[in-house]
Amino acid sequence: MFELLLFATNTEIVKKATHAGVLGFIVDLENKGKQNRQVNFDTQINQDTIEDLRRVRESTDQAVLCRINSFGPWTRGEIEAAVNAGTDEIFLPMVRTPREVLQTLEMIHGRCGLGILVETSEAVECSHQLAQLPLSRVYVGLNDLAISRDLDNIFISVSDGTVEQVRGQFQVPFGFGGLTLPDLGTPIPCRLLINALLKLDCQFSFLRRSFYRDIENRDIKIEIPRLLQAIEVARAFPTETRQEGWRELVQHIDQSSMGFHTSEKNGAG
Secondary structure, eight states, X not given: OOXXXXXXXXXXXXXXXXXXXXXXXXXXXXXXXXXXXXXXXXXXXXOOOHHHHHHHHHHOSSEEEEEOOSSSTTHHHHHHHHHHTTOSEEEEOSOOOXXXXXXXXXXXTTSSEEEEEEOSHHHHHTHHHHTTSOOSEEEEOHHHHHHHHTOSSTTHHHHTSHHHHHHTTOOSOEEESBXXXXXXOSSSOXXXXXXXXXXXXXOEEEEOHHHHHHTTTSOHHHHHHHHHHHHHHHHTOXXXXXXXXXXXXXXXXXXXXXXXXXXXXTXXX
């Protein structure tokens, strides 16, 4: 089954989403330098804590992931705290070199999985070397990658083949972007992102700000199964339909105004 990973610390939401079919929850500790890096970009900077991680761990039997800060002197302490709080996987953001990933793996010492976020030009360039490491999953962060590549539209990395190039290097579960309700999503309709994820043989994606906005006053126990059903329906599309959807996606990206690069409406960061 395609994995929906929900950014969440509210235990009631975690419990409801678990029953609805969400297969993983992300507690987000990343905040060091993020505000300066993403200045003038309409992105989400969380202030989650290790205590949040403990509470989420106690609230679900599904996977719990912890995004720590980018590699630095603080990494060992963050790993120890996350492992002690019960994380199943650690997400390392802003990867730049295989060496920092190797050092992170050594610190983890097999106690949980390690996923990485490819969201710098350096990570794209060394993706072949990164693919040789024992990772649990890989996610391409379109917002930070656009900043790193000096792009004025976060989705260009999808339409210009960069995400596909990176995807071709890895054999582990791979994802990018973010989903919301299947009939919504701006500036890119969610149905087109679903099609793109399946075309590139992705196994997971994030649910975050756009999803929370769109389910306001809706029942998450209804909306999660509806999204999963839309993914399974799209999975059965013939090749011609898949290619038509991809062409429509590229047209949407080409037509997007330069202002859309400051948006995370599809949870792409």
